[in-house]
Amino acid sequence: MQAPHISIERVNKVFESDCRTVAALQDISLDIPHGQFTCLLGPSGCGKSTLLNAVAGFAPPSSGAIMVDGRPVAAPGPERGMVFQEYALFPWMTVEKNVAFGLEIKGLPAAQVGATVDRLLKMLSLGDFRQRYPKDLSGGMRQRVAIARVLALDSPIMLMDEPFGALDALTRRNLQDELLRIWAGLEKTILFVTHSIEEAIYLADRIVVMTYRPGTIKRDLLVEIPRMRDPAAPAFNALKRELGMLVMEEQQRHHNDELRMAALD
Numbered sequence: 154m155q156a157p158h159i160s161i162e163r164v165n166k167v168f169e170s171d172c173r174t175v176a177a178l179q180d181i182s183l184d185i186p187h188g189q190f191t192c193l194l195g196p197s198g199c200g201k202s203t204l205l206n207a208v209a210g211f212a213p214p215s216s217g218a219i220m221v222d223g224r225p226v227a228a229p230g231p232e233r234g235m236v237f238q239e240y241a242l243f244p245w246m247t248v249e250k251n252v253a254f255g256l257e258i259k260g261l262p263a264a265q266v267g268a269t270v271d272r273l274l275k276m277l278s279l280g281d282f283r284q285r286y287p288k289d290l291s292g293g294m295r296q297r298v299a300i301a302r303v304l305a306l307d308s309p310i311m312l313m314d315e316p317f318g319a320l321d322a323l324t325r326r327n328l329q330d331e332l333l334r335i336w337a338g339l340e341k342t343i344l345f346v347t348h349s350i351e352e353a354i355y356l357a358d359r360i361v362v363m364t365y366r367p368g369t370i371k372r373d374l375l376v377e378i379p380r381m382r383d384p385a386a387p388a389f390n391a392l393k394r395e396l397g398m399l400v401m402e403e404q405q406r407h408h409n410d411e412l413r414m415a416a417l418d
């Protein structure tokens with residue numbers, strides 16, 4: 154059997170600040186094989202970004218280990234590309250410079266950088282906008298630039314934190330389809346965070362539902378519906394209902410927690 158590509162072993166994360174301690178993740182263990190498209194699903198505040206940041210190497214866990222291909226993650230690395238919850242583009246750079254940036258840092262020859270940037274801008278329908286700055290783009294276009302920038306690095310692992318959260322429904326569906334095409338064509342391993350149940354079912358091989366604080370794994374299931382998936386199909390709806398119930402329980406816990414905190418103030 155092939156060793157797991159990403160191995161998350163008994164990870165805990167505690168945030169300590171002046172007045173309080175937040176247990177964000179508790180005893181998370183997850184093995185992700187090569188090429189799997191995994192969605193982390195859960196309500197706001199359940200630790201999805203915290204877990205993704207730990208896998209990316211931006212914020213190490215308080216205890217436990219994260220391994221990629223058997224090596225412990227200690228810092229960000231070129232084999233893990235991240236698309237952030239807020240589009241992290243450089244506002245002072247044009248679209249093409251944003252996409253080229255990582256390649257230039259690597260010291261690749263200009264001709265190679267140019268060819269890669271051309272290919273990706275075309276793939277993501279950004280060719281006509283290459284000289285624009287992020288402020289002159291729509292949310293969907295900015296998000297496509299962020300995806301192009303990660304694809305430019307050609308990382309085998311893509312970590313995506315609610316990348317389509319701020320988009321209208323049609324743009325979101327188009328980008329989901331583009332991402333599925335890229336994933337299938339380039340054989341990436343994707344760890345994708347969302348709080349949309351429908352998005353998780355539409356995209357994922359596997360859905361990991363997290364509990365509200367502290368984030369633990371509530372359910373880990375494989376989506377066995379063939380692609381391209383039809384959100385109106387009975388199997389899609391049955392899974393949506395099942396996951397809806399799980400997420401709603403956690404949202405209720407979130408709500409109760411907020412009421413309790415308000416009462417303490």
Ligand SMILES: Nc1ncnc2c1ncn2[C@@H]1O[C@H](COP(=O)(O)OP(=O)(O)OP(=O)(O)O)[C@@H](O)[C@H]1O
Nearest residue numbers: 168175177196197198199200201202203204348366
């Ligand atoms: N740097 C930090 N310092 C203190 N607490 C933090 C920090 N980062 C996150 N937290 C807390 O940890 C918990 C998990 O946060 P996280 O951002 O991972 O949630 P999330 O699931 O990504 O939520 P959302 O869906 O809103 O993005 C929250 O209660 C949050 O307030």
Ligand SMILES: [Mg+2]
Nearest residue numbers: 201202203238
């Ligand atoms: Mg988040």
